[in-house]
Amino acid sequence: AQSVTQLDSHVSVSEGTPVLLRCNYSSSYSPSLFWYVQHPNKGLQLLLKYTSAATLVKGINGFEAEFKKSETSFHLTKPSAHMSDAAEYFCVVSEYSSGGGADGLTFGKGTHLIIQP
Amino acid sequence: EAGVVQSPRYKIIEKKLPVAFWCNPISGHNTLYWYRQNLGQGPELLIRYENEEAVDDSQLPKDRFSAERLKGVDSTLKIQPAELGDSAVYLCASSSGQSYNEQFFGPGTRLTVL
Structure with a gap:
């Protein structure tokens, strides 16, 4: 069974400073890992995905994440926060079922990112 | 390209x-998912379709929830009767089955039960 733990329910940073959103996962197989962002009253948008290629994954809007198998972590970072980054961020894990086909995604509880002016 | x-x-x-609730996935996407997102939580899978077949409905409360995807394209999720605890956002997503299960989400239906 797969699971995701987002270590912080809220993160507050000042505009222009680095962002770190922490995520640990548990998976029986080699997982696919994602970060999704959800702005208020808007749909979920994919930021980036890890698919067993490069361990450092670059996404949209300057975000990136590093897959560390030894630590079972997939933390999301951005060098310099922008006001428009304020949103809810979800770390997500996915496996393929033994019968074939992709399972549904398992979401973390989310981290609310607050950007201070 | 139109989204979900x-x-x-x-x-x-x-x-x-x-x-x-009704959902029309991205054209050509064979896999369709329904999720429920409670306030302050991440989405949770209710049911997954591969074409017209429901291949994973283990999390669907079958006493009151039902879903169908008759022609393997659009899908309907029904609640009968609705209860106060069903208030949530219901999200539909679709996937091509490739690209490591990248799923594309619709904007959701926000349900309020009074």
Whole structure:
């Protein structure tokens, strides 16, 4: 069974400073890992995905994440926060079922990112 | 390319009444998912379709929830009767089955049960 733990329910940073959103996962197989962002009253948008290629994954809007198998972590970072980054961020894990086909995604509880002016 | 379409966007009903949500996935996507997102939580899978077959409905409360995808394209999720605890956002997503299960989400239907 797969699971995701987002270590912080809220993160507050000042505009222009680095962002770190922490995520640990548990998976029986080699997982696919994602970060999704959800702005208020808007749909979920994919930021980036890890698919067993490069361990450092670059996404949209300057975000990136590093897959560390030894630590079972997939933390999301951005060098310099922008006001428009304020949103809810979800770390997500996915496996393929033994019968074939992709399972549904398992979401973390989310981290609310607050950007201070 | 059109994204995942859901309707209605908002629905307010009284408890004990039925309600239905509709989803049209991205063209060519064989896999369709319904998720429920409670306030302050991440989405949770309700059901997954591969074409017209429901291959994973283990999390669907079958006493009151039902879903169908008759022609393997659009899908309907129904609740009958609705209860207060069903208030949530219902999200539909679709996937091509490739690209490591990248799923594309619709805007969701926000259900309020009074």
